[in-house]
Amino acid sequence: MKVALFATCLVDTLTPSVARATATLLQRLGHEVVVPPGQSCCGQMHVNTGYRREAVPIVANHVRAFAGAEAIVAPSGSCVASIHHQQAAVARRAGEHRLADEAEELAGRTYELSQFLVDVLGVTDVGAYYPHRVTYHPTCHSLRLLKVGDRPYQLLRAVRGLELVELPGAEQCCGFGGTFAVKNADTSTAMLTDKMANVLGTHAEVCTAGDASCLMHIGGGLSRLRAGTRTVHLAEILASTEEAVTPDQQTRPAVSA
Amino acid sequence: MTATVPPKAPTFLGLPTAPRGVGHLRGDQSFPDAARGALRDGQLRANLGHATSTIRGKRAKVVDELPDWAQLREAGRALKAATMARLDEHLEELERQVTARGGVVHWARDANEANEIVTRLVQATGTTEVVKVKSMATQEIGLNEALEAAGLDVFETDLAELIVQLGEDKPSHILVPAIHKNRAEIREIFARTIPGVDPDLTDDPRQLAMAARTHLRERFLRARVAVSGANFAVAETGTLTVVESEGNGRMCLTLPETLITVMGIEKVVPTWRDLEVFLQLLPRSSTGERMNPYTSTWAGVTPGDGPQEFHLVLLDNGRTAVLADEVGREALHCIRCSACLNVCPVYERAGGHSYGSVYPGPIGAVLSPMLTGVEDNASLPYASSLCGACYDVCPVAIDIPSILVHLRAEHVEAQERPTAEAVAFRGLSKVMSHPRLWHLAQRASRLGRLIARGRPTLPNALPPPVSGWTRSRDLPTPPKETFVESWVREHGS
Numbered sequence: 001m002k003v004a005l006f007a008t009c010l011v012d013t014l015t016p017s018v019a020r021a022t023a024t025l026l027q028r029l030g031h032e033v034v035v036p037p038g039q040s041c042c043g044q045m046h047v048n049t050g051y052r053r054e055a056v057p058i059v060a061n062h063v064r065a066f067a068g069a070e071a072i073v074a075p076s077g078s079c080v081a082s083i084h085h086q087q088a089a090v091a092r093r094a095g096e097h098r099l100a101d102e103a104e105e106l107a108g109r110t111y112e113l114s115q116f117l118v119d120v121l122g123v124t125d126v127g128a129y130y131p132h133r134v135t136y137h138p139t140c141h142s143l144r145l146l147k148v149g150d151r152p153y154q155l156l157r158a159v160r161g162l163e164l165v166e167l168p169g170a171e172q173c174c175g176f177g178g179t180f181a182v183k184n185a186d187t188s189t190a191m192l193t194d195k196m197a198n199v200l201g202t203h204a205e206v207c208t209a210g211d212a213s214c215l216m217h218i219g220g221g222l223s224r225l226r227a228g229t230r231t232v233h234l235a236e237i238l239a240s241t242e243e244a245v246t247p248d249q250q251t252r253p254a255v256s257a
Numbered sequence: 258m259t260a261t262v263p264p265k266a267p268t269f270l271g272l273p274t275a276p277r278g279v280g281h282l283r284g285d286q287s288f289p290d291a292a293r294g295a296l297r298d299g300q301l302r303a304n305l306g307h308a309t310s311t312i313r314g315k316r317a318k319v320v321d322e323l324p325d326w327a328q329l330r331e332a333g334r335a336l337k338a339a340t341m342a343r344l345d346e347h348l349e350e351l352e353r354q355v356t357a358r359g360g361v362v363h364w365a366r367d368a369n370e371a372n373e374i375v376t377r378l379v380q381a382t383g384t385t386e387v388v389k390v391k392s393m394a395t396q397e398i399g400l401n402e403a404l405e406a407a408g409l410d411v412f413e414t415d416l417a418e419l420i421v422q423l424g425e426d427k428p429s430h431i432l433v434p435a436i437h438k439n440r441a442e443i444r445e446i447f448a449r450t451i452p453g454v455d456p457d458l459t460d461d462p463r464q465l466a467m468a469a470r471t472h473l474r475e476r477f478l479r480a481r482v483a484v485s486g487a488n489f490a491v492a493e494t495g496t497l498t499v500v501e502s503e504g505n506g507r508m509c510l511t512l513p514e515t516l517i518t519v520m521g522i523e524k525v526v527p528t529w530r531d532l533e534v535f536l537q538l539l540p541r542s543s544t545g546e547r548m549n550p551y552t553s554t555w556a557g558v559t560p561g562d563g564p565q566e567f568h569l570v571l572l573d574n575g576r577t578a579v580l581a582d583e584v585g586r587e588a589l590h591c592i593r594c595s596a597c598l599n600v601c602p603v604y605e606r607a608g609g610h611s612y613g614s615v616y617p618g619p620i621g622a623v624l625s626p627m628l629t630g631v632e633d634n635a636s637l638p639y640a641s642s643l644c645g646a647c648y649d650v651c652p653v654a655i656d657i658p659s660i661l662v663h664l665r666a667e668h669v670e671a672q673e674r675p676t677a678e679a680v681a682f683r684g685l686s687k688v689m690s691h692p693r694l695w696h697l698a699q700r701a702s703r704l705g706r707l708i709a710r711g712r713p714t715l716p717n718a719l720p721p722p723v724s725g726w727t728r729s730r731d732l733p734t735p736p737k738e739t740f741v742e743s744w745v746r747e748h749g750s
Contacts, residue, residue, distance in 0.1 A: 007740045009689070013699050014733055016740035023744070035744040038692040048643060050665030051682045057690035065692070144645035173602045177642025182725035184640060186293045189729040190302075190606040191642070220730030223714060 001121075002032045004069035006062075006110070008079045009041035011212045018212050021239035022075045022113060025126060028239070029117075038065035043090070044082035049179045052090045056099070059087045063102045071120065072110040075235045077142025077210045080112040085145060112142060113235055114151040114210055124154040130240045131161035134232075135204040137195070137218065139211040140173050152210055152234055159237060165202045169194070176217035192221045199229060206232045267630035272578035273367070274630045280368040280399040280574070281427070282629050284613015287636035292607035301608055304439045309599045312433075315545025316596055316650070323541070332534045333653040337590035340527055341580060347492040347525045348571060354495025358557020360567040365519075367574045368398035375400060375484060375517055376407045378568055382515050384409075384481040390499060390506040391415035392486025393593055394519045394572055396428060396615040397628075400484065411484075412476050414505040416469050423450040429609025429617060431595040432543050437608055440465065473505065483509035483564070487520040488592070489535060490569075493528050496556045497569070500539060500549045510553045516564035521572050523580075523589040535592060538652035542594035575628035584663040588623045590653045595620075597647035597657060603640055612637060619647035623660040631668045638664035696742070702735045709734035 003026050007019035023033045042062055046055035062083075066072050074080050084107045091100035117123055136156060142148045156164050175181065175191025182188075195218060199207045207222070209215050212233055219231030267274045275282050284291060295301060320326050340347055352362040365371035379387055387409055389395065401411045401422075413422040420435040421428050424446040428434030435443065440460035447465060448458055451472050458468055485506065489498040497518055499506050510516060526532065540549040558567050580586050598604045598618030609617035614625035614634065622641055626634035638661045647657040669679065688694045709715050714731040718724075726732060738746075 012740045013702055014735060016736050016738065016743065019740035020743075035741055035748070037741055037745050039741065040689045040692060040695040043689075046682060046686060048662055048665070049678075049682065050638075050662075050667075050669035051679070051686065052662075052666045053670075054683055054686035057686055061690040061692070140642070140644035140646075144649055171646075173642050173644035173646070175602070175642060177644070180639065180642045181730075182722050184289050184292065184603075185725040185728060186289065186296050187603055187607050187640075188642065190296050191602050192729065194606075216733065217730060220714075220726070220732060223731040224717075224729065 002034060002070050003116075004066055004072045005033055005035050006039055006042075006066065006072050006074040006079070007035070008074055008076045008212070010216070011075060012039075014216065015212050015233070018075050018233040018235055021233065021236040022073065025235060025239040026073065028241075029121060029123065029126060031121075034069075036065045036069070040065075042079045042082045043087060044079060045178055047082065047086050047090055053094060055086075055090050056094045056096060059091055059103055060096075060099055062087070063099060063106055066106055067102075069106075069109065071116070072106065073113055073116045074110065075113045075210070075233060076212060077112045077139050077146050077148060078213060080110055081141040081145035083107045083110050112146055112148060112210060114142075114148050114155055115146065117238075118151040118154060125158035126155065126238050128159040128238045128240050129161050129242045130159050130237045132205045133163045133165060133203065134206045134208055134237065135165045135167040135199060135202040136170070136234075137167055137174065137199070137207055137209040137214065138170055139209050139214045142210045143171060148210065155234070155238060156208070159240075162237070165204050167202055167207075168198045170198075174214050174218050176214045178213070181217060188217075189221075192217060196221050196225065196227070200227055204229060206230055206237075208232050208234050208237055210234050267633050269575065269578040269627055269630045270581045272581055274575040274578050274633075275397075275628045276367050276369060277629075277633070279372070279403075280397055281615045282397060282625050283633055286613065288607070288611055288613070288640040289636060291611040291613060292640075295608045295611050296606060298608075300439070301437055302606065304437055305605055305608055308433065308436045309605045312545055312599045316542060316599065319541045319545055319547055323537075329534060329537055330652055330654055333538050333592075334590065336526065336531050336534060337653050338587075340525065341523070341586060341589055344522065344525070344580065347527050348522055350492040350527075351490055351495060351525050352571075354492065355557055355567075355569050356495075358495050360495065360557040360569055363568060363570045365570050365572045365574070368572075371398050371519060371570050371572050371574070372400055372403035374570055375519065376403055376409075378515070378517055379404065379409060379482050379484075380407065382482050382566075386410045386412065386476070386480060386482070388412050388414050388476055388480040388483050388509050388513065389418070390483065390485035390509045391418050391434075391501070392484070392519065393431060393615060394486045394521050395484060397521075398519070398572065398574060400519065412473070412480075414473050414477070414509055415501070416466065416503055416505070419469055419473070420446055423447070427610060428615060430598055431593050431616065431618070431620075432598075433595075437610070477505075477508040477512055480509070480513045482515045482517065483513040484517045484519065485509060487518050487524050488539065489532060490520055490525045491527075491529050491532065492525050494556055496529065496554050498532065499551075499553045500536070501551045501553075502544060502546075502549055504551055507551050507553050510555065511563045513564055515566040515568075516555075517568045517570065519570045519572055521574070522576050523591075539592055539594055542592075542596040542650070542652040578630075579624070579627040582627065585623065585627050585660050587655045588620065588627060588657075588660060590655055591620050591624065592653060594652055596650040596652065600646040600650050601641075602644060602646070603642065607640070612640065619657045619661075620655070623657055623664060626664055631664055632671060635668050638662075638668060696739075699739050699742075703737070705735045706737075
């Protein structure tokens, strides 16, 4: 299958290793990966901060960049949820009905990574090797908007060498919430503190998730604490093999002290 | 009122909202400022964490045991949506039925009118004392203060409301107004304020309840006027309904000669059989019980049985404005179960007082700004990480996160002068919709590498608004190359 990779603005700019790992993984599974160079952002940050009108040109750019793609995969539950639930709505509200129809049609072919692997490709064992103690944080939008359910667990359980430990209070938000993390920094930090306490309580070396944004939040907090536990995106774990087929894969902490 | 409140009368979508200077829908601090103080209170964090996790567990257990919960929830949503679509007709039918059964219906445009009506009705009876059933509508309009200003004594009879009243505190939760207090703190309040209380009172829950019971019993027996709210009002039969756990409501609804019920207009349901759905949804969602201990229903006046005078005050106070908003009107479906508060990670940490309104938590963050006009509660729609837990548990499926996002946009679009944030977001919109500009901006972000000086994270001391992030979390140093750049370099575009 020819898969168009949507890196997402945050991953592309700040943690490119996550997009690289996604591409490597999909290629290893025998699929052709294309990266439309015109891509930027899904528009979620604008919509969720109250700038729904200003989000419309961003949605238009996204639709232009991915026009004609057979399947679109993004290593982010949150961005895919926005593509599914917000893009067409903001376009329609602005009277851009054609754009809304195109966005809706494109959303039907857009998948979050774990859903694409399990539902579309039908694989749970992707041939990965990752000899670490790992805990998984189900990010809110993957969990509640996309309903990815136990797909990430299925994928992680099939990784050789990986010891998966349950995260207490897993379904509680980490406190990121986009601009919430800055506008309500104190409350966000209080939520993060409880999330980190639960992560550290598992004695995992690695906290993983399907969203680089939430991981940047949790990882940024753990790094500030000099906690030693690091955050690694699900795609990076699934891309790992004994042969280290991804030479530039970040095995250091995502944000290191 | 704070200086930031605009001087003109508040509106929402051009319709009058709850007036300023009366009632409890507006705080005197923004949410982030109020929360900053609350988050420092370790006792409050412990009390809330314990209480909300207990009630979350109870709710989950009794909801999971119903195989048709999803269908019940959808029925509740559909019934509310259909009722709101013809709200005027249902209210007029309710008025006809209540009147036909010997009740008197009063229409109150806002908090001031409702307070005047109730004060006048109480004064007409010649009594100086009123007993109250727990009611959100009367808290919303500040009825207690209005009655006290008229020289009347008001006694809250719900245990938690009593704790709040005796402690000269404010409610912090829709269902459990004293959720921010633990047993030891309640014992202290009772020992200090209840006349003739046992000096050896301990913090044993049974002892505390018995002390409140003795204190209240005397007031039930001598009260001539009671004021209540309503959970539901059935239009076709003119039946009012109050559900409760303690029996204080039953006392107030049956013993006094005069009963005055203040009800938000959105509480009407068309038919008696609609209660079948809501009386299943409500107790499981609110207290985590299969059925609440007391369900009182009454229609008008029954000669020789119960209150011989019944008044129903139908309260608007901004609800018509909410109904005019095609996205936000769903908030009127709320049955005040407070399940959304109990699952909300923001509520659990910041507490109910941080919202500044009697309606705290996720539902409060949408309802309060619409009832007052968004500009009078502009920080509330942002008091959420949009985690969606509230929507999942809502028994009538109110999509609270979508309404929060909608109200943020209403706030942004209401600004007459561009804010620094708006300038930045508009600029970023242009950049993100033009790939060439976007790639330039991504390259510019690499200037961060200069201040990082080879370290993997940026310095902590960065200017606002980035400081909001870096005060408590590290920010990664931007990489040398974006993913798209490196891919294009390797594969061509």
